[in-house]
Amino acid sequence: MSLSINDAVSDNISEPMNTTAENTPKRRSVRKNHDAKHFPGFKAVTVLFFAFLYLPILVVIGYSFNENKIVSVWHGFSWKWYSSALQNDGLMSALQVSFTVAAVATFFATSIALAAALVLSRGKNVKHAPVSEAVVNLPLMLPEIVFAVAVLILFSQLEIRNGMLKLILAHTCFCIPFAFLPIRARLKGMNTNLEQAAQDLYAPPWTTFKLITLPLIMPGVLAGAMLSFVISLDDFITSNIISGGGATTLPVYIYSLVKQGVSPELNAISTLIMAISLLIATPFWFLSNRK
Amino acid sequence: MKEIIQIKNMSKSYGSYQAIKDISLDIYHNEFFTLLGPSGCGKTTLLRTIAGFETPTSGTIKLHGQDIQDLPAHKRRVNTVFQNYALFPHMNLAENIDFGLRMLDWSADERAQQVGEMLDLVHMKQFAKRMPSQLSGGQQQRIALARALAPQPEVLLLDEPLSALDHKLRQDMRDELQALQRETGITFVFVTHDQEEALAMSDRICLLAHGEIQQLSDSIDIYENPNNKFVADFIGETNFMPVSVKDRSDDAIVVDTPLGIDIKVANTGFKKGDEATLSLRPEKISINAKDLDVNIEGEVIHHRYMGGYTHYTVRVDGGHELRVSRGNEISNDIRFKLNERVRLSFAYASARVLAA
Ligand SMILES: Nc1ncnc2c1ncn2[C@@H]1O[C@H](COP(=O)(O)OP(=O)(O)OP(=O)(O)O)[C@@H](O)[C@H]1O
Ligand SMILES: [Mg+2]
Secondary structure (H helix, E strand, C coil), X not given: CHHHHHHHHHHHCCCCCCXXXXXXXXXXXXXXXXXHHHCCCHHXXXXXXXXXXXXXXXXXXXXXXXXXXXCCCCXXXXXXXXXXXXXXXXXXXXXXXXXXXXXXXXXXXXXXXXXHHHHHHHCCCCCCHHHHHHHHHHHHCCCHHHHXXXXXXXXXXXXXXXXXXXXXXXXXXXXXXXXXXXXXXXXXXXXXHHHHHHHHCCCCHHHHXXXXXXXXXXXHHHHHHHHHHHHHHHCCHHHHHCCCCCCCCHXXXXXXXXXXXXXXXXXXXXXXXXXXHHHHHXXXXXXXXXX | CCEEEEEEEEEEEECCEEXXXXXXXXXXXXXXXXXXXXXXXXXXXXXXXXXXXXXXXXXXXXXXXXXXXXXXXXXXXXXXXXXXXXXXXXXXXXXXXXHHHHHCCCCHHHHHHHHHHHXXXXXXXXXXXXXXXXXXXXXHHHHHHHHHHCCCCXXXXXXXXXXXXXXXXXXXXXXHXXXXXXXXXXXXXXXXXXXXXXHHHCCEEEEEECCEEEEEEXXXXXXXXXXXXXXXXXCCCCEXXXXXXXXXXXXXXXXXXXXXXXXXXXXXXXXXXXXXXXXXXXXXXXXXXXXXXXXXXXXXXXXXXXXXXXXXXXXXXXXXXXXXEEECCCCCCCCCCCCCEEEEEECHHHXXXXXX
C-alpha cells in the first residue's frame, strides 16, 4: 500500500524522494523523465563543453609534430622537436628536479597527512580536534602567493640555501592538506567497529593498523598521494619565488623558455609531460577506485 | 556454580551522563546470560566494558577471579559478535575466521583445522572463499559467530546479533544459537531489547533500565514474579490496577481493587493502608470457564484476532477494563462477540501486588 502512495507522490515531484530498496525498480522508470540527458540541447552543450576543455590541448599535441619553426603554420609531420627537447640539458635537469621534488614531497606529505588524519579520527581525548583539523586544511584557503612569500622569508631567516631542500620543504608543506582530505574522508567513512573487532580478536593496536585500518583506507591514501604528486608537479608560484640555489622545476623552466619566445619545442615538452602524467595517474586511478 | 565474570559496583559516565549506575552482578560458567532492556538503558555500554572497549568510571570487573578493568581489549579472553557483524571486508570468510587464530599464534595445521570446523559448525563450508559482501545478512551473522567462536574464548559477547534478521530467520537462529551454546559450553552474554527472545533463550535474564538492574532471575521467575511495575510491564503484557491494602496477616494481605472485589495475595512486605499496584496477566484470566477464586461479569468491548490467540478487552461491571487473552483452540471459533456478556475468572495466586 505504501508503495503505491509513494509512487503517486513521486510522479508529481520532480526531485525523487529517498529511495528505498523495495521500490527502486519502479522509481527508476519515473526518474528517467527527469534525467538530464532528456533536456533539449543537452548533447550540443556537452560537445561544446568538452571541445572548450580539450581543444587547446589537442592543438598543442598536433603542433608538437609540426616541422615548421613558426609555431602556428603547419608545414609537415616531424619528430624533430621531440628529439631536440630530449637533448635539451636544461629541460632534462628541470624534469629530474620536478620529479624528485614531487616524489619526496608526496612521500612526506602523505605520511604526515596520514598521521594527522589518524589522530583526528581515531585518537582518544584529542584536544581542540575541530580547530586542529581546520588548521591542517587552512593552507587550501590561503592564496598561494602569501604562502610563497612566507616560505621565502622563512628560508632566508633560517639561511637555508640548498635549492632542492627548499623545494622539497615547501612542496611537502603545501601538499599536506591535499593528501589529508581523501585520507580523512576515507577514515570517517570507515566503520570503527572493524578495528574493535580486530582488537577483540587479539590484535594489538599496531597490528590492527597494519592488517585492518591501512588496507581499508589505502584507496584514500593513494588518492591523497596522487593529488600531492600532481599538485607538486604543477606548482609554479612557490617554486618560482624560491627558485635559485641550483634547482629549477619544470614549470619554472618552461616559463623561462616562454619568455624567450614560443618555440615548437615547448609543444613537444608539454605533450611529453602530459603523457607522463597520464602514465602515472592511470594506475593510481585504478588502484584508488578499487573497492 | 562458579562465577566466570564478576562485576562489582561498576559505574560508567559519559561526561555528566551516567549510563551505568553502580551495577553488581555475577555471570556463571556455561550460562546463557541475557542483558535485556529498552533502548538506551546501557546494555551495549555494559557489554563493551566487559569486552574492553570502554573503561568503567568506577568499580571492578573480574574474569576468572582476575581484575581485568585495566586490561586492553586484545588481551581479554572474550570475543564479541558485533551488532552489524563487522566482518573484515577485504578478507574472505576463511581469512575472517582465521584472524583471531593468527593473532594467537596457533600453528598452521591447527588453524586450518579449526577454520574448517567452524565453517562446518555454522554450515558455511562451501562459502569459505567468498567475500563478506557476497553474503546475505543471515550468512554474515553466522560467519561473525564462527569468527568469534574460533579462538575458543571463555566468554562470548553478543550485541543484538539477531536484530537485523527477518522474523523467520531470527527464530531459526535462536534455536541454533542456543544449541551452539550448549554444544560449546562457552558462556554467552547476549544483549537484546526483545523480551520474547530473552525469555526463549536465556538461563538467566538481567533486566536493565536507566543503567540500573531491575531484576535478575530466570525466565519463569522474571515473568511470573516481577520485582516492580517496570519489570511486569516490560516483560509480556499485564493489567495494572491501583489497590490499597485493607488487611494483613503474616503471610497474606487483602487488597481492595477497582473491580469491586477484594483479593487475597501473598504478602511481599506491605503494611495495612499501603497504596500498591496489582498486576494480572491477560492469559491468567479465563472466560466463561470453571469458577476460580475470583469470578466477575463484564461486557466484551474490543477483540483482536492474533492467530494463535485472541485479545479481548472486557469492561467489568463497575467500569474497569481488563485485557484478557485466550488461545484459539478450535479453528474458526472466535467465540466471544462484541457487547457479549461474559464471566471472567482468575485465581488469587495469579495476581501480584507491586509497589505503586
Ligand atoms: N560514547 C558515548 N558518549 C556519550 N553517551 C553515550 C556514549 N555511548 C553511549 N552513550 C549513552 O549511554 C546510554 C546507554 O547507551 P547504550 O548504547 O549502552 O544503550 P543500549 O541499551 O545498548 O541501547 P540500544 O538498545 O538502543 O542499543 C545512552 O543514553 C547513550 O546515549
Ligand atoms: Mg545497544
